[in-house]
Amino acid sequence: MEDSPVAVAIPWFALAAATAVLAGAAWLIIRACKADESCCRLPPGSRGLPLLGESLEFFARSPSLELLPFLKQRLERYGPIFRTNIIAQDMIVSLDPELNNLVFQQEERLFQCWYPNSFMRVFGADSIITTFGSSHRHVRNLVLRLFGPENLRRAMLQEMQKTAQASLLSWLDRPSIEVKEEVSSMIFSIIAKKLISYDSSASNGKLWKQFDAFLQGLLAFPIYLPDTAFYECMQGRKNVMRMLRELLDERKKKTAHQLESIDFFDALIDELKQEKPAVSENVALDLLFLLLFASFETTSSGITAILRFLTDNPMALEELTEEHDRILKRKADPNSQITWEEYKSMKFTSHVIHEALRLANIAPVVFRKARQDVHIKGYTIPKGSKIILSPSNIHLNPTVYKDPNEFNPWRWKDIAEPAGGGSKDFMAFGGVRLCVGADFAKLQMAIFLHCLVTKWEAIKGGSMVLSPGLRFPDGFHIQLRAKA
């Protein structure tokens, strides 16, 4: 039978239509992929050497205040979002204000707190730094009982002033003071007393010495072999934790009658004794450990940076001194203690502190992990990616801060000071998960400066390599003399 024209026409027509549909679909897919190509790209970058990755460059110290060479070189090569491999871990680095802000604001939604293995082994698996949700809020509130404004005003202000005056007096006869070490020891003595009733002066500073090798070990390769930085750091942790545990056992034995809350440890023990305690013993011990360390290390770096900047900037020192002299003059009794209201009136001091923190970048990086795929600036940050944020690129950004490498406390007259310590242009104290010690650190710096500039003159005794790197260098010396 001859094929009817209709019977021939249908398959031909169907074939042509199907081909057209397929071609169209393919074109659409290609176009969609092209349009979306950038959206599926990982940020550029390099994994560096096998095993070592790019760790050596990352940890290299820098003699200048500018952005770390590791970050600067890659910023120029790849832009503000790039990949690297550090401490045997693939990571995405963000120097990008928008991404940094997103990470800090989307805490526990798009991103969550994460810190490298070496960090967690040193600070403990139960540390506040990787706790989330309600238990995190609970621990934060406990800490703020001690470090929040109310207790600072009521119980810490006077202690800080007394200790600063005594320390400065003890420096007077010495030809040279290594600022970072001396200030660390001063702050440690205040904090150790408040946290665990530890008397540094009666104990030869033994506990404080355990933290000596810490910074080197924190971000080192977690290789637990004698003589490595990590090993030294872990030995320090072991010794401090042993001492804290003994103290805990001792305090627990005390009856309710003997135990009236005298320090933060007792507040934690009270919490542990609740029917349903919100913290475990391990959380409590890891918390004490972190607070003992974080409080003195960060704040002493801040004070060292301020002194270094002031000794190079006589005009700033003069204006600061005038501010504090005015406070003294207004007092009925110039020897009376500084009040909270007087502290709050120290405007220029606050500018000096913010400017020093902006330049010194004491916490130059923070770490996070992506909880889901995040598409930003044409890149995909895949779920599970480990991220390093560096606020220093924002602090040193010339479009935000004119002449960013200059110490210019007066610039803060025109910049709204970040309420509570954080904003998108000032992240020295982090983002939503704001540093719980921010108020303590600022108060301690201001009170120390008050005691210093009203009575003493600091003569620069040496130079310091100030680096926004990971290890804030020691080595800045001053000599003190009493004011005429």
Ligand code: HEM
């Ligand atoms: C100049 C001084 C200080 C600077 C620059 C600083 C910086 C920071 C930054 C950037 C963060 C956020 C980390 C993150 O988001 O992962 C942070 C958190 C924290 N800081 Fe500070 N800090 C300082 C002083 C202190 C002091 C004095 C203490 C002691 C009380 C302290 C205890 C903590 C704790 C416990 C956290 C974790 C908070 C949380 O996870 O909720 N810091 N700090």
